Amino acid sequence: MGNVSICIPVYNRAQEMERAIRSALEQTYSDIEVVVVDNASTDSTWEVLTKLAASDPRIRAHRNETVLPRVQNWRRAVELAKGDYVKLLYSDDWISATAVERSVEVLEREPDVGFVYTAMTWHYEVPETCYRRGAGRMSSLEFLVRSATVEDQVPVSTSCTLMRRTDLLDAFQDELPTNLPFDFSHGLGLDGTLLWRVADRYPSLHHIPEDLAHSADPHAGEPNTRMQIGAEKHEMMWWAYRNAFAQSVLASRRPAAEIRALRAALLVSCVPLRPTAVARRNLRLYRLLFPGRWWAATPFAASVRGLVWRRVGQPLDPTIPL
Numbered sequence: 309m310g311n312v313s314i315c316i317p318v319y320n321r322a323q324e325m326e327r328a329i330r331s332a333l334e335q336t337y338s339d340i341e342v343v344v345v346d347n348a349s350t351d352s353t354w355e356v357l358t359k360l361a362a363s364d365p366r367i368r369a370h371r372n373e374t375v376l377p378r379v380q381n382w383r384r385a386v387e388l389a390k391g392d393y394v395k396l397l398y399s400d401d402w403i404s405a406t407a408v409e410r411s412v413e414v415l416e417r418e419p420d421v422g423f424v425y426t427a428m429t430w431h432y433e434v435p436e437t438c439y440r441r442g443a444g445r446m447s448s449l450e451f452l453v454r455s456a457t458v459e460d461q462v463p464v465s466t467s468c469t470l471m472r473r474t475d476l477l478d479a480f481q482d483e484l485p486t487n488l489p490f491d492f493s494h495g496l497g498l499d500g501t502l503l504w505r506v507a508d509r510y511p512s513l514h515h516i517p518e519d520l521a522h523s524a525d526p527h528a529g530e531p532n533t534r535m536q537i538g539a540e541k542h543e544m545m546w547w548a549y550r551n552a553f554a555q556s557v558l559a560s561r562r563p564a565a566e567i568r569a570l571r572a573a574l575l576v577s578c579v580p581l582r583p584t585a586v587a588r589r590n591l592r593l594y595r596l597l598f599p600g601r602w603w604a605a606t607p608f609a610a611s612v613r614g615l616v617w618r619r620v621g622q623p624l625d626p627t628i629p630l
Contacts, residue, residue, distance in 0.1 A: 311339040312408050313391030313473065317381040318399040319347040322356045324524075329360055329367065331402035337409035345385040346371040347378070379498050383480045386473065394473045396502070400523060401467035407520035411470035414514045422448060422510030423471035423503070425463050426520040439463045443517045448507040449566055455504055456573035458549045464500035468521035471506055479505035486551045487596040490544045497552025504556040547593065550578060554597035568604060 314332040318325045325344070332342045344367060346354050354371055361369040370388060372381065386394055393412060397403065411424040427440040441461050454462045463469065466476075479502045486492055507513060557570045578594045580587040598604070 311341070311391045312337060312393045312395065312412060312470070313386075313389030314340060314342045314395045314397055314403075314408070315382075315385035315389050316342065316344045316397050316399055317347065317378070317385045318344060318349065318353055318357075319375070319378070319381070320349045320351045320353060321399045322349075322351055322353045324400040325353060326356055326360065328397055328399050328402050329357075331404070332397065333364055333366060334405050335403075335408045336406050337412060340366060340408060341389070341391060342367045343385050343389050344369050345381055345388065347381040348372045348375045377482060377495070379480065379482050379495060383477070383482075386476055386480075389473055391473060393470055394476050395470050396466040396476065398465070398467050398523075400525070401465070402522050403467070404518075404520040404522070408470065410516055410520070414516075415470065415472070418445075418512070418514065420510060421445070421512050421514045422475065422506050423469045424514045424516060425469045425503075426516040427518060428463065428465065428468040428521040428523060429519045431522060431524040437519055439468060440517050440519075441515055443515060445512045445514055448510050448513055449562070449569070451507050451513050452504060452570055453573045455500065455507075456550075456553055456570060457577040458500070458546075458553070463503065464497075464549065465521070465523065466499060466502055467523065469503065475506045475509060476502065481505075484552055484555050486555075487599060488547055488551055488593060490547055490551075492544075492548050492551065494548070496545055496548035500549055501552050501556055504553060505559070508556070508560050508562060550574060551597060558598070571598065571604060 314335075316325065316328050316332070329342055329344060332340065344357055344361075346357055346369070348371065357367075357369045361367040368388065370384075372384070376384065382396060386396060393415060395403070395408065395411075407426060411426070414421060414424045425439060428438050430436050430438055439461055451462055455464075458464065481498065481501060483495065484492065484497060484501070553574060557567060557574070560567055560570070562570070574597070575594055579590045
């Protein structure tokens with residue numbers, strides 16, 4: 309089997325980082341390296357990291373001379389990796405002991421699978437399992453149709469995935485253009501873009517329904533979504549991910565009919581299927597995602613019918629947190 313790099317970018321998260329690293333070292337799959345890139349932290353992150361690295365040769369510790377934009381730090385960790393397969397594990401996340409072994413088995417056995425993703429537990433006020441569906445393959449088109457809604461049971465976090473290093477490197481984009489009237493300088497949506505772009509290259513993906521990945525709010529460090537934009541700006545977060553998805557669709561190499569289906573899925577996820585003021589406003593914003601060709605959609609394409617059925621009569625609240 310191919311070797312695996314677990315890449316952990318970190319900034320000012322000594323406590324969370326140690327939990328992530330230890331979960332990586334406790335994997336039942338033995339052929340791993342743990343690549344940790346400290347983005348010039350100002351707390352004790354580097355001291356903790358060097359101490360951990362001295363205790364286990366599987367840890368490769370690096371420190372940036374200056375603070376990079378966070379996506380560039382993600383990319384730096386993957387560039388330093390030597391494995392055939394990569395798990396990009398965020399510093400406030402951690403993984404169960406069998407996560408890598410079970411995922412590698414699938415990618416070795418099924419070369420036409422773009423990546424493996426597992427269910428994930430979010431340990432907030434009340435632990436909640438996300439990203440769970442039936443075990444096994446799903447078409448990449450179905451994955452992308454479900455991704456158009458963002459809140460559906462498919463991931464935007466790479467911490468619950470394992471993919472080929474070359475695919476992940478090709479998927480990186482440091483920032484996303486937008487025509488929407490929001491400030492997206494926070495970079496929200498770039499994590500989902502990594503998954504959507506890799507999915508676009510393969511016919512299938514594979515799901516493991518057990519909770520083999522975990523996440524919790526960090527105490528400090530690089531702000532996460534809730535810390536950075538605050539509870540009052542969920543609408544901006546909502547549109548940030550849809551803008552990122554639209555940019556992925558614009559760059560897609562899928563057949564024209566599938567592109568129309570993805571546009572339709574995004575349209576149905578953005579615009580309530582009842583004539584309301586919210587629907588009219590959201591339609592105006594949706595049109596900005598695809599300037600000049602916003603109407604190029606097939607709302608009742610087979611891959612979108614289930615999504616349409618779920619949306620019929622359903623109120624759409626863009627302030628609901630993801």
